[in-house]
Amino acid sequence: MxxxxxxxxxxxxxxxxxxxxxxxxxxxxxxxxxxxxxxxxxxxxxxxxxxxxxxxxxxxxxxxxxxxxxxxxxxxxxxxxxxxxxxxxxxxxxxxxxxxxxxxxxxxxxxxxxxxxxxxxxxxxxxxxxxxxxxxxxxxxxxxxxxxxxxxxxxxxxxxxxxxxxxxxxxxxxxxxxxxxxxxxxxxGFTPVNKQGGPEFNADILDTYPYPAFDLQHQVNYVPLITSKGCPFACSYCASNFLNPGFKQRSPESVIQEIEYWHKKYKVKDFVFYDDALLVNSANHAVPMLEGIIKKGYNICFHTPNAIHMREITETNAILMFKAGFRTLRLGLETTLFEDRSSIDRKVTEYDFKKAVTCLKSAGFKKNNTGAYLLAGLPGQTIDSVKASIKTVKQTGITPIIAYYTPIPHTEMWSRAVASSRYDLESDPIFTNKAILPCRLDPFSWETISSFKKLVFS
Ligand code: B12
Ligand code: SF4
Missing domain, CATH: 3.40.50.280 (Cobalamin-binding domain)
Structure with a gap:
């Protein structure tokens, strides 16, 4: 890049x-x-x-x-x-x-x-x-x-x-x-020809992509980074595989160069990973990338609002993330009812969850910057199951963050969502807005949402 x-x-x-x-x-x-x-x-x-x-x-x-x-x-x-x-x-x-x-x-x-x-x-x-x-x-x-x-x-x-x-x-x-x-x-009528003189652009090779043109913005106050495309998992509620079939990663060097470019030229201090699977193949991707970032010694921060995989967290990458300056860490947990979760995904086991929390805490991550997403409003999901997950996450000493479910066409869960919703989801995408909890089960209501919030902050 x-x-x-x-x-x-x-x-x-x-x-x-x-x-x-x-x-x-x-x-x-x-x-x-x-x-x-x-x-x-x-x-x-x-x-x-x-x-x-x-x-x-x-x-x-x-x-x-x-x-x-x-x-x-x-x-x-x-x-x-x-x-x-x-x-x-x-x-x-x-x-x-x-x-x-x-x-x-x-x-x-x-x-x-x-x-x-x-x-x-x-x-x-x-x-x-x-x-x-x-x-x-x-x-x-x-x-x-x-x-x-x-x-x-x-x-x-x-x-x-x-x-x-x-x-x-x-x-x-x-x-x-x-x-x-x-x-x-x-x-x-104009024939686009690669004029850059750098590597020939190839849509399948991420290292040949130019950096996004953030310079066209009025301010470059933070920079989102994409170090990979796609995800090797296939969760029933997610469209990652449909949007980006296959899984591709950039070379760690090209990511380090991009960070250096935005930091030196635009004084950018905050970098945001948009990857669906940042830590997959960690030994060859995240680990050398984080080591390279640490070596540069820049005073910069990283954020992962799109969540990282808990099962991929190890002692090594947790320490490196902390040292590199990861400040807002979000984890894709979704539920702590591990024995029932095979109908929605297979991305975290109870063992992965506990191991990840232990590694992160011993690396130095604190409750206020380490949040685990929990999905609420899934078809057939009970209020008690969400509350139980909130309590379990709190007990481990990290922060539960509720994410409301949005039904997405072309996902495995879509047909279940359509069948369970009080709206005609197929008639208009407006009915898939997470804010209206399209698939909530009665008596799920606005009061329920307040009760989740109270439980999170109690
Ligand atoms: C990063 C990300 C976020 C970021 C913000 C992204 C942003 N730009 O605003 C954060 C973490 C904040 C976020 C939040 C949420 N997200 Co999100 N997010 C993503 C993610 C991982 C990447 C999006 C992205 O920027 N991709 C990178 C670029 C390169 O790809 P792209 O935009 O698709 O562009 C390519 C092509 O589409 C095309 N293209 C784009 N524009 C154009 C224009 C033309 C003319 C052409 C020809 C081509 C073209 O060219 C590009 C080529 O590379 C996607 C999943 C995914 N893998 O795509 C989910 C995704 C978009 N999010 C999703 C969801 C559910 C959410 C949340 C609702 C989660 C929740 N429950 O809270 C929230 C909603 C936030 C809100 N404000 O309401 C869903 C979409 C749901 C939906 N109904 O549409 C997705 C698809 C993930 C999933 N679960 O399947 N998200
Ligand atoms: S692990 Fe995350 S990105 Fe991958 S399919 Fe599941 S929800 Fe989507």
């Missing part, structure tokens, strides 16, 4: 990349960046195209108040504007909002931009599609003649829905990099 920073080229097509708004009951910049879209920006730039970027979730837009008093390690709240609850969710007693920059700022920014030759829009959570739709509607009003391609996770998981509802001219599913280069050629 390397940075693609070619100068603006005359006569090359202009590609505008856009990160859309989020419409939801709640949203927070919990180290969330559109890494996929910014990687495409870099690949296109490397192939001789001119790219520009607009982020509807920009917390550092020029119209925003200058200081963000809530920013910690780069995290912080999005601006929000009240929106109407979507059709079918009027009964939910919570306010729906559009998160991100004001609509008129986005319109002004688009109007100030020369007409692009192609617009690319990304998408993340399936249930955030109303934000994607509104973003596309506005782009289409301002640039009606410019072709617009939608890609990303919603586009991949809900392809037919996106084709019918998003307003995009073309929807690309999957990783879509080669398809995008072909479409760019077809739609702009």
């Amino acid at each position: 390397f940075i693609s920073g070619l100068p603006v080229r005359k006569n090359s097509p202009e590609i505008l990349l856009i990160n859309p708004w989020i419409h939801d009951f709640a949203a927070y910049d919990f180290w969330a960046k559109p890494v996929g879209l910014l990687t495409l920006a870099s690949i296109l730039r490397q192939h001789g195209l001119n790219v520009s970027y607009m982020d509807c979730l920009d917390r550092f837009h020029h119209n925003m108040p200058k200081t963000d008093p809530h920013a910690r390690n780069g995290r912080g709240p999005y601006l929000k504007t009240r929106a109407l609850n979507p059709e079918g969710l009027h009964d939910v007693n919570r306010n729906f909002s559009r998160y991100g920059i004001k609509k008129r700022w986005f319109i002004e920014d688009l109007r100030a931009t020369p007409r692009p030759d192609l617009v690319l829009v990304t998408s993340l959570m399936t249930y955030w599609y109303p934000g994607v739709k509104e973003t596309i509607e506005i782009i289409k009003e301002i640039f009606p003649k410019t072709p617009l391609i939608l890609g990303g996770i919603y586009a991949t998981l809900c392809y037919s829905h996106a084709l019918q509802q998003s307003g995009a001219d073309i929807v690309v599913k999957g990783q879509g990099i080669e398809e995008l280069l072909e479409l760019t050629k077809k739609l702009t």
Whole structure:
């Protein structure tokens, strides 16, 4: 991997990349960046195209108040504007909002931009599609003649829905990099050629990817890292295998070089691992990578909001993670009812759980920075089972963190979710929002959620 920073080229097509708004009951910049879209920006730039970027979730837009008093390690709240609850969710007693920059700022920014030759829009959570739709509607009003391609996770998981509802001219599913280069050629008449001079780009070899173009942001306050793609496990509630089939890792050296690049050039101190399986094959991947990071001696921190595998934690990698500066550690535990868990996943045994906690504690990790995710709201799950897991995690001296279940199409659990939900999940992705607990079992309710919170903090 390397940075693609070619100068603006005359006569090359202009590609505008856009990160859309989020419409939801709640949203927070919990180290969330559109890494996929910014990687495409870099690949296109490397192939001789001119790219520009607009982020509807920009917390550092020029119209925003200058200081963000809530920013910690780069995290912080999005601006929000009240929106109407979507059709079918009027009964939910919570306010729906559009998160991100004001609509008129986005319109002004688009109007100030020369007409692009192609617009690319990304998408993340399936249930955030109303934000994607509104973003596309506005782009289409301002640039009606410019072709617009939608890609990303919603586009991949809900392809037919996106084709019918998003307003995009073309929807690309999957990783879509080669398809995008072909479409760019077809739609702009320009043949993308790798101009970087570095290693020839190969979509299957992660070390040949340029670094995501975080330099297009107004601020580079933290950097998400992807050191691998895919996951060797196959949990019934997760779409990792569908989104990224197979399991690939970067070389530890290329990750160390990327960290060095962002730290030296942009003074970045917070790095966030987005991997689904950071610690898998640890002896050849995480261990040399962490050793290399420690050797550099930088004053930097690491965070794993997407969770790491408990069964892969060893004495060695726990010590290295601590020494390297891992400050927010999240563990994928989901439940402590180990004897019943084979119907949902096989990723942690009771032995793995206990061993991992012991290794982490003896490495120096403390309760306040070590959290184990517990899934709540799974089809058929009882309230007592979630409470029992909270209690068990607390007894071990780490922090339980409740994550609410979102049903995801193309996962093994999807059919169970559809059968158990009080909503027609297949009719509209909006009903898969975790905030409405789509598969909760009665008497699961808002009071139940408060009781979980009380138990966590008691
Ligand atoms: C990192 C991550 C997070 C981060 C934040 C990510 C972010 N950017 O905001 C954190 C940890 C905060 C997070 C939180 C959650 N996440 Co999450 N997350 C991921 C993860 C692991 C990676 C996403 C990512 O950035 N990938 C990296 C880039 C490179 O890939 P990409 O975006 O897909 O882009 C590629 C292609 O899609 C394509 N592409 C992208 N855009 C475009 C545009 C065009 C035009 C084209 C042609 C192509 C294209 O090109 C890229 C090529 O590499 C995915 C799983 C996965 N492996 O994808 C889950 C995933 C997206 N999360 C998921 C879930 C469930 C959650 C939570 C709800 C968990 C919970 N219960 O609390 C929360 C929700 C947070 C919220 N605010 O509501 C689900 C999705 C659920 C859904 N209904 O859609 C996923 C799929 C995991 C799963 N369980 O299966 N998540
Ligand atoms: S281990 Fe994690 S990333 Fe892998 S399939 Fe299970 S939930 Fe998904």
